[in-house]
Amino acid sequence: MGCQNMTGFVDLYSEGGTFLHRIDARVKIVAVLFLSVLAFLLSNVYSLTLLLAFIFILLFLARASLSRTWFALRFVIRFMVLIVVLWPIFDPSGTPVWATFGPVKITEPAVWRGVTSAVRVGCLACVWYILMFTTSQRDLVRALVKMGLRFDFGLALAISLRFLPTFSATIDSIKDAERARGMELDKGSLLKRSRNYVAILVPTIVSALRSADTLSLALHSRAYGARADRTYLREPKMRRQDAAALSVVIALLVVPVFFKFVLGVPL
Amino acid sequence: MIPCPTADEGPIAAMRNVDFSYDDGTEALHSVTLDVWRGEHIALVGGNGSGKTTIAKLLNGLLRPSRGHVLVKGNDAAKESVAALSRTVGYAFQNPDHQLFCSTVAEEVLFGPKNLGFADAKAVEKADRALSLMSIGHLKDKAPLSLSLGDRRRVSVASVIAMDPEVLVLDEPSTGLDAGEAAELMRALDGLNQEGKTIILITHEMRLVAEHSERVLVMAHGHVVLDCRTRVAFSEPEALHESGLIPPAAIQLAHRLSDFGVSPEVLTVDELAEEVAKVWGARI
Incomplete structure (x- = not known):
């Protein structure tokens, strides 16, 4: 079946009590943005590796198990390998030249540039993974709304995230229903196979539209949109440790920027 | 129709010590063994999550047992594709909206027989018969998805009947039907049963079970806790109560x-x- 447990794929969040879980989601969002900017600013493979090591320590502190992280990032890791392999093939600049295969020239600086980019991609993926791993979708949306996202946009986001697993379960069920009527999805000519997917697509779209329609009625019947402003049961509050974490995050960005752009250290 | 197992013909479908767990680790069935004989009218009952639908999906190969064997017409179902098994075991899903996609009811009902490779005339004949059995002949040219829930359900049941399987598994077919429609549906199923088709009805409606099925399989927590004549099952309401069923x-x-x-x-x-x-x- 393979797709039975899509929730693990869609929702990376894992409940936990580490300080990374408890920290205000707004601080985490700012931290992730800052660390992403930092990953783009750093162009030296050593400093990027240092950043990656720092992010790995954070992963460790969030108690993300190795197998779960591998599962969540398996596509990113393939992508990183691809970058390292392809970069030198398409970038012939610089010396010394390590090897020549016909028109393809493999140079040392190009290999390093490939590695640097791969590490950068790794940093970005891991840092966003920490956010998704330690923050529930509910907290994430609430933080975004608190940071100025319009409430209805936030609700739309929350609903789409909430319905992803439901949606994939519906698709599985539809596939089963058509198979039970003797359809063989991957048999026949290309035309026949693409026609087969119509049998999956139509009920999927129809049931998505039907549930969207029902959902909007359910929202309205619970007085959604009755008032423009809205009160909240739980207001996220910045605590002392959140403020401390935020200042660490700011320092993490400002110090390297100072060293790189003011003092001219080649970071 | 009272099933009369003969020496030369084994059960049309059977399960032997079948365990089943879903990918997320949910253990849905524990060591289920059962025989389904040609021509039986069986009710498969039990609380939500007791394993009824899992049994249905194992019988037509949509799910494969984690342990044990499913036999269809005496052959190990593990070696057959869902399409091949659907020739013998037809399964009408709980939610009709999960299988309707054609632009007319007629095409919808023809989809199954055509997949099974029936010649055009034969397929049309089977589809027409299914339509009239479900009393939806007049809806032939309508778009299935625009029909009422009751009619959509009848189209989905008709589309399985049209495949002319020897065993018909219906997952809560009376949901969304009014009393009259449900009675009509059950009459049609009884008619098919008279012709020798095996009916396996998954339902929560004990009245339908009492009035139409001759054998009851009661499921609880992945076990078959009761497998007997309907009359016997209802004569001991305590056993039913334990499975959350009320006569x-x-x-x-x-x-x-x-x-x-x-x-x-x-x-x-x-x-x-x-x-x-x-x-x-x-x-x-």
């Missing part, structure tokens, strides 16, 4: 009246009326 009102009333000489072994309102008339008729 229909006529049977409950018969049990309350058993101290007054009414036989508790009735199944339908008609039988109860007869029994009451027999006991009190003499006195009045």
